[in-house]
Amino acid sequence: MNKKTILAIDVGTGMVKVLAGRMQPDGSLGILGTGAAPTVGYDKGIISDINALTHSIRQAVDCVIMAADSQTTDNVYLGLSGASLAMQNSIGSIALANQETVTPQDIERAYTAASFAVIDNNYEKLHVFPVKESVIAEGTAFEVDVHMISAQKTILEGLTQLLAANGLTLKGIVAGGIVAAETIKKELxxxxxxxxxxxxxxxxxxxxxxxxxxxxxxxxxxxxxxxxxxxxxxxxxxxxxxxxxxxxxxxxxxxxxxxxxxxxxxxxxxxxxxxxxxxxxxxxxxxxxxxxxxxxxxxxxxxxxxxxxxxxxxxxxxxxxxxxxxxxxxxxxxxxxxxxxxxVKPMQLADEYASPLNTAGYGIISYGVQNLASEPVAGGKSAWGGFIHKAKKLLKI
Ligand SMILES: Nc1ncnc2c1ncn2[C@@H]1O[C@H](COP(=O)(O)OP(=O)(O)OP(=O)(O)O)[C@@H](O)[C@H]1O
Ligand SMILES: [Mg+2]
Structure with missing residues (x-):
């Protein structure tokens, strides 16, 4: 597989399903193949046996590598759901240095405050969605309302390490349902x-x-x-x-x-x-x-x-x-x-892949495509590309 191939691993209670895709020159997504293996060691987001789960993931990836007639890839994304995730709304408020003027630093401080309000040290944030931003207290304070999805660090680290030991370097772990919703939303x-x-x-x-x-x-x-x-x-x-x-x-x-x-x-x-x-x-x-x-x-x-x-x-x-x-x-x-x-199902995919069972995988792979598109191109980095990259890193969307 070439560098622009993306593997999306959807870890489900029934099956681990993998989609391999590649960004086409026109920016659309072409699916190269799919793979699946029965899930062992994972149920409703709870990992009961991380070694068995890693084995299921590796099996599903091996299937897709065969189906796509290619070798492994640099761009592997994994989607989780269920009890491994924590979903919370939070408010972050900060005092404004200059009344009525909100600087990018103020915005960053407010988002950091909102994250601190919900995340404990055992969790790492995966996605933060701004729900509302407002200037309050007669222009002296700035407040953000966010929805945040985080996952237990032990799960993220354990999976990342074990998969790496099995030849799969993860580029990102996402909430499968969230990235699926964000992708399908654009197509409604x-x-x-x-x-x-x-x-x-x-x-x-x-x-x-x-x-x-x-x-x-x-x-x-x-x-x-x-x-x-x-x-x-x-x-x-x-x-x-x-x-x-x-x-x-x-x-x-x-x-x-x-x-x-x-x-x-x-x-x-x-x-x-x-x-x-x-x-x-x-x-x-x-x-x-x-x-x-x-x-x-x-x-x-x-x-x-x-x-x-x-x-x-x-x-x-x-x-x-x-x-x-x-x-x-x-x-x-x-x-x-x-x-x-x-x-709803991934209508943008070819008929053989456009199944509701692939919606989460489609969301994960679309997230990977977006990430790839915002990566700096070798030999040059546009100011806009750099800004988008920074903003995405901050918001983790
Ligand atoms: N045609 C169908 N009619 C009825 N049920 C179906 C059909 N196809 C799949 N299912 C059911 O859907 C479930 C599997 O769906 P899916 O692959 O989306 O789950 P998963 O991703 O493995 O698990 P989860 O996301 O809940 O952790 C099973 O319960 C299966 O019986
Ligand atoms: Mg699922």
Whole structure:
């Protein structure tokens, strides 16, 4: 792979998924290949076995290297979510040296103050989003309101070191759901102002809230499609991969089959007795999906009330991720949030990659592309490029 190739590693509860891409001369992103491996040692953002997780990541990367028919790259980015992240809002206030005049140094001091207000020494900030900047106290003070995403230093350092020992030097670790939301936001039709981006995967629901078009809050919740799979395993006495198959099969069927006495052949290799009534599957899957949507709503509603109530109505929920693609999830989320709900996916990618399961990877790789574009070019560095680079370093966006 040449120097401009980027690897995006999306560490999910179910799978580690890797996208390899390259910036095209016209600035667009071309995908060279994908790779995936079952995740071991990581669940809903909690790393239980860092060596096993490193092995899963290496396996997925080896797959993409084979698929893209290339060797490793200098530009590797890794996305995390769930409990490994802390998401907080904070205010930083400073006294202005000169009344009514806000200097770049004042702005930097205010952002530093906001960071100090939430970060303890065990955490490192990954992203800081400015929500509001205002001059207060009759022009004598300056205040910034930020949303900050940070991660435990031990996790960041442990992963960086172990991956380096396995031949993968990370250029950055990001919050997968956050960079995905920021990428998809630019592609939404109609440019909504007040909306929620929601990536529901196997174990986590990453929710990112926008008010007045600005990212103002987020949460990574421990709810996902695994809950439905577990119920199916119990209810039908099947193993995990069989339950996954049945769940996907059900997702393709029309709810009109309900109350029609329809019996489905849900047999897999090695089973002959799995003839299951549609209504039985409906009861299990729909009640769990409703419960997940209700829990997500309960957790996110206070954020919506705080940030969107003052700015108007919640216009839409944009759903993605494996469990977000289920038609029942779309219906249940729409009902819980009382808002227009639709599925989003990386439409800019070629059809074979444009799946909601790749949205987080797409966000990570787009972040990598942006970073690469803002890097100084060998032999010269423009003043504007240098400024953008500095600003990005300060805000970590
Ligand atoms: N067609 C489908 N119908 C129903 N469920 C699906 C479908 N495709 C994937 N899923 C479910 O989506 C989940 C996997 O989604 P995804 O790959 O986004 O999760 P992940 O990134 O591994 O985990 P997480 O982000 O939650 O840590 C699984 O629960 C899987 O059963
Ligand atoms: Mg995911």
């Amino acid at each position: 039709t109609g440019h909504p102002s007040n909306f929620i981006f929601m990536d529901i995967g196997a174990g986590t629901a990453d929710c990112v809230l926008y008010a007045d078009g600005k990212l103002c809050s987020s949460a990574s919740l421990p709810f996902g499609g695994d809950y439905i799979t577990n119920d199916l395993m119990q209810g039908l006495s099947v193993n995990r991969s069989h339950a996954e198959e049945i769940k996907r099969y059900y997702s393709r069927l029309s709810p009109d089959l309900r109350n029609q006495g329809v019996v489905l052949d849900c047999n897999d290799y090695g089973t002959t007795d799995k003839h299951v009534s549609y209504d039985f599957l409906y009861d299990i899957i729909e009640s769990r999906t409703e419960e997940i949507a209700a829990l997500v709503h309960e957790a996110v509603k206070p954020l919506v009330d705080e940030h969107i109530a003052v700015n108007g109505l919640l216009e839409a929920v944009y759903l993605t991720g494996g469990a977000g693609t289920m038609p029942s999830m779309v219906t249940c989320i729409a009902k819980a949030f009382q808002a227009h709900t639709e599925i």
